[in-house]
Amino acid sequence: MIIPIETPSHSYEVSIGERHLTEALQSIKEKIEHADQLIMLTDENVWHYHQDYFEKNFPFEHQVHVMPAGEACKTFENYMNVQTYLLEQKATRKTMLFALGGGAVGDLVGFVAASYMRGIPFVQIPTTILAHDSAVGGKTAINHPLGKNMIGAFYQPQAVxxxxxxxxxxxxxxxxSGMAETVKHALISNDEWLSQLLAHTVYDFKGHVLESHLEKGIQVKASIVKRDEEEHSVRKFLNFGHTYGHAIEAASGFGKVAHGEAVMIGIIYALLLSENYGELDHSFTKKMLTFARQSDYPFEAVSNFTFDELLTYMMKDKKVEFGQLQFVLLRRVGEPFVQTISADEARETDVRLRRLLQEVTQ
Ligand SMILES: NC(=O)c1ccc[n+]([C@@H]2O[C@H](COP(=O)([O-])OP(=O)(O)OC[C@H]3O[C@@H](n4cnc5c(N)ncnc54)[C@H](O)[C@@H]3O)[C@@H](O)[C@H]2O)c1
Ligand SMILES: [Zn+2]
Incomplete structure (x- = not known):
């Protein structure tokens, strides 16, 4: 299936399928032939599992550069190493980069592509569920020791x-981790789809069923990015679950709790907060929590921190405006809105979350 992504700056396509890499590459053959060199950047885990499959299905001459996996890929050091590698390879403005990997590889390669010689083309070949989210929308970044994703650019790929x-x-x-973003996409868009997801654990989705859920997630993201490429308005809705989630992720030390795992915890927090505003009631929050616990999301992470520790991280969020906490909440499933929340209300909600977690573990 082909999903068009249209943004004010650039349009491209996501092609999604099973074992269709060779075929999908044909759809960008002209762009590939226009390039003077193809450079494939990946990480050590992905290369370990998929080197054979990739080499059998990538019928163009190319170089391969393997990077450290996970957040280690998004350091200044690795960013510098990759730029050095490109200069040594004599990469030019007509060189095309391929990001074969998860969100970390995609973010790093995207930012390298955005900045090498002021911008060269790149293609995303996502290998994680989470990357159905990160590969679409054009956000690219590396981490600074003082904050995750703090250095980056909006830069769209040629294709996904x-x-x-x-x-x-x-x-x-x-x-x-990846399915949490899928559930988020359902929560902010479509009640019926959400029910289909909640009827299973996250490990149950395979093959065509998984593909169709990921397609839906990409469509939600595409329609939002089309309206707001650089996050001035509706794109903020994609941050549902991310304010408290990012705090858990950061406080744990990046990589300890996976991004989407932390987002699922943040989703439950945001639902508790939503109870104060919209039409969702406590039984809905509990239903989501039951689903999340059956899928083993690591809620025990919450008890490792005090609210004040988490608040410090929440205040550092890029989305904090004029020193005020901004949360995406749900009026009902499919109806997100942005709400300014006082530190007191955030604290009271944190107390409710801890109480609820205790209740369900007893
Ligand atoms: N740009 C965006 O819009 C956006 C959105 C969400 C998240 N992100 C970023 O994405 C990153 C998280 O994404 P992720 O979870 O895909 O991260 P990741 O790239 O770190 O992948 C997670 C782990 O899975 C391994 N892996 C990848 N593919 C595999 C495969 N097919 N089989 C086995 N192992 C595999 C990786 O080596 C890594 O250890 C974070 O850095 C986050 O900030 C970006
Ligand atoms: Zn996310």
Missing amino acids: LYDIHFLTTLPKREVR
């Missing part, structure tokens, strides 16, 4: 080739 065959080797933690 999403072959879900890669997902078969994902560890459970990465399945949980």
Whole structure:
């Protein structure tokens, strides 16, 4: 299936399928032939599992550069190493980069592509469930020791080739992490779709069923990015679950709790907060929590921190405006809105979350 992504700056396509990499590459053959060199950047885990499949299905001459996996890929050091590698390879403005990997590889390669010689073309070949989210929308970044994703650019790829065959080797933690963003996409868009997701654990989705959920997620993201490429308005809705989630992720030390795992915790927090405003009631929050616990999301992470520790991280969020906490909440499923929340209300909600977690573990 082909999903068009239209943004004010650039339009491109996401092609999603199973074992369709060779075919998907044909759709960008002209762009590939226009390039003077193809450079494939990946990480050590992805290369370990998928080198054979990739080499068999990538019928163009190319170089391969393997990077450290996970957040280690998004350091200044690795960014510098990759730029050095490109200069040594004599990469020019007509060189095309390929990001074969999860969100970390995609973010790093995207930012390298945005900045090398002021911008060269790149293609995303996502290999995680989470990357159905990160590969679409043009946000690219590396981390600074003082904050995650603090240095980056909006820069769109030439294409996203999403072959879900890669997902078969994902560890459970990465399945949980990616499916949290899928659930988020359902929560902010479509009640019926959400019910289909909640009827299972996150590990149950395979093959065509998984593909169709990821398609829906990409469509939600595409329609939002089309309206607001640089996050001045509706794009903020994609941050549902991310304010409290990012705080958990950052406080734990990046990589300890996976991004989407932390987002799921943040989703439950945001639902508790939503109870104060919209039409969702406590039974809905509890239903979501039951689903999340059956899928092993690591809620125990919350008890490792005090609210004040988490608040410090929440205040550092890029989305904080004029020193005020901004939360995306739900009026009902499919109806997100942005709400300024006082530190007191955030604290009271944190107390409610801890109480609820205690209740369900007893
Ligand atoms: N740009 C955006 O809009 C956006 C959105 C969400 C998240 N992100 C970023 O994405 C990153 C998280 O994404 P992620 O979870 O995909 O991260 P990741 O790239 O770190 O992948 C997670 C782990 O899975 C491994 N892996 C990847 N593909 C695999 C496969 N097919 N089989 C086995 N192992 C595999 C990786 O080596 C890594 O250890 C974070 O850095 C986050 O900030 C960006
Ligand atoms: Zn996210």
